[in-house]
Amino acid sequence: GQQVMQIPQYQHVQEGEDFTTYCNSSTTLSNIQWYKQRPGGHPVFLIQLVKSGEVKKQKRLTFQFGEAKKNSSLHITATQTTDVGTYFCAAQAGGTSYGKLTFGQGTILTVHP
Amino acid sequence: NAGVTQTPKFRVLKTGQSMTLLCAQDMNHEYMYWYRQDPGMGLRLIHYSVGEGTTAKGEVPDGYNVSRLKKQNFLLGLESAAPSQTSVYFCASRRSWTQTPGELFFGEGSRLTVL
Secondary structure (H helix, E strand, C coil): CCCEEEECCEEEEECCCCEEEEEEECCCCCEEEEEEECCCCCCEEEEEECCCCCEEEECCEEEEECCCCCEEEEEECCCCHHHCEEEEEEEECCHHHCCCEEECCCEEEEEEC | CCCEEEECCEEEECCCCCEEEEEEECCCCCEEEEEEEECCCEEEEEEEECCCCCCEECCCCCCEEEECCCCCEEEEEECCCCHHHCEEEEEEEECCCCCCCCCCEECCCEEEEEC
C-alpha cells in the first residue's frame, strides 16, 4: 500500500533559526495536505497542495509540492516559540482509494528561546 | 457549531472488554475517519467512510469494527480490547475529496488505556 515517509522525526532549533520538514510518497499523489498539532491538542489543517511544482506561502511558512507529485516540504523561516508542535503531511491517493488520507510520522519541532 | 465531537474523552478498559467510541459531526460532511496516534508512529488510519452506509479499511484495521448508519455519526468498536490498543484515537471528517480544500476537521481525541 501507499507509504508516506516524513523526515526528520525530531528537530530542535534556536528561536530565529529556520526549519524544514520533508515528506516523500512511494506513489504519485492526487494532492497533499499539511497539519500542525500543538502538544496535547488535535491536528489542525494548514494547507493543501494540488498542482505539480506548486509553492504556497503563509507568512513565514512556505509549502512546496514536487514536480512528480511524490514529495513535499514545509519550511519555516525564523522560527518562533509559537511554532512548537508536530507537523504532519497527509497524502491523498487517487483511483479507487480516493477517500483515503495517509499521514506521515510527523516532525516534532522544539524551539528554544 | 460543535464541529466534530468524540465521546468518551478518556476510558480505561481491562483486557478482553469491549467498548464503542462515538464520533459525531454537525457539518454535513460526507467522509469520516478514525485514526490512532502513538508516539513516533504519527497518525495511522484505522477505518474510514466515504458516505452513509459505507466503510473501508485503513492501514491498521485489525481488532476494530466501524459503522456509519447515519451520516453524522461514525462509531469505532473494540470487541475484545488488548493492551496494544492503548492509544489516542482521533476522529475526523471532511467534505468529499473533489472539493477543495479537502481539509480534515478533527475531534479533540479519546485517550484509551487497556490494562
